[in-house]
Amino acid sequence: MVGVHRASVTELCAKDYNAEQISAWTGKHSTDAGKQRWVDKIQSDLVWVLEIEGTIRGFAHFRLLSEPYLSGYLNALYLAPAVAGLGYGRQMLNTIEDECLYRNINHVQTHATKNAFSFYKRMGFKQNGEIYVVHMSGVGVESFPMEKNLCADPANS
Numbered sequence: 001m002v003g004v005h006r007a008s009v010t011e012l013c014a015k016d017y018n019a020e021q022i023s024a025w026t027g028k029h030s031t032d033a034g035k036q037r038w039v040d041k042i043q044s045d046l047v048w049v050l051e052i053e054g055t056i057r058g059f060a061h062f063r064l065l066s067e068p069y070l071s072g073y074l075n076a077l078y079l080a081p082a083v084a085g086l087g088y089g090r091q092m093l094n095t096i097e098d099e100c101l102y103r104n105i106n107h108v109q110t111h112a113t114k115n116a117f118s119f120y121k122r123m124g125f126k127q128n129g130e131i132y133v134v135h136m137s138g139v140g141v142e143s144f145p146m147e148k149n150l151c152a153d154p155a156n157s
C-alpha cells in the first residue's frame with residue numbers, strides 16, 4: 001500500500017502539485033510511524049485493496065462517522081499509475097458506496113486532490129466548501145471538500 005501510494009502521488013498527482021508538496025506527501029507515509037498509521041487504519045476503519053494477479057495495485061481507506069448523522073469519510077483512494085484510467089477507480093468507489101448503503105450510510109465526504117476533482121465530480125460528488133489546505137511536514141497541500149448523498153432513488157440525490 002505504501003508503494004502504491006508513493007507511485008500514485010509521484011506520478012499521477014505531480015502535474016497538479018510541486019516537488020516539495022509531493023515529497024512531503026509521500027514522505028509522511030514512508031516512515032515507520034507512517035506505516036504504523038496504516039496498520040492502525042486497517043484495524044480500526046474500512047480498507048479495500050485492489051489486487052491484480054497477486055499484486056496490490058490500489059487501495060481505499062474509509063472512516064465511519066456517526067455524528068451528526070450516519071456518514072462516512074473517504075480518506076484515501078489511490079491506484080498505481082499502470083492501472084489508472086481503466087475503470088478501477090469507479091469500481092472501487094461503487095464497492096465503497098454499496099458497503100455504505102448496506103450499513104445505512106447515505107452520505108459520503110472526502111477531500112479530493114486537484115487531479116481527482118473531475119473524477120469525483122463524474123462519480124456524482126459535489127464540492128461543498130472552500131479549498132482546504134492540509135499541512136504535511138509544514139508543507140501545504142490543497143484539496144477540495146466534496147460530498148455525495150447516496151440513495152436508491154436518483155431523484156433524491
Ligand SMILES: CC(C)(COP(=O)(O)OP(=O)(O)OC[C@H]1O[C@@H](n2cnc3c(N)ncnc32)[C@H](O)[C@@H]1OP(=O)(O)O)[C@@H](O)C(=O)NCCC(=O)NCCS
Nearest residue numbers: 012078079084085086087088089090112113116118119122
Ligand atoms: C483518481 C483515481 C482514483 C481515479 O481512478 P481511475 O481508475 O483512474 O478512474 P476511472 O477510470 O474509474 O474513471 C471513472 C470516470 O471518471 C473519469 N475520470 C477519471 N479521472 C479523471 C480526470 N482526471 N479528469 C476527468 N475525468 C476523469 C473517467 O473518464 C471515467 O468517466 P467515464 O466513465 O465517463 O469514462 C486515480 O486516477 C488515482 O489514483 N489518482 C491518483 C491518486 C489520487 O489523486 N487519488 C485521490 C485522492 S482524494
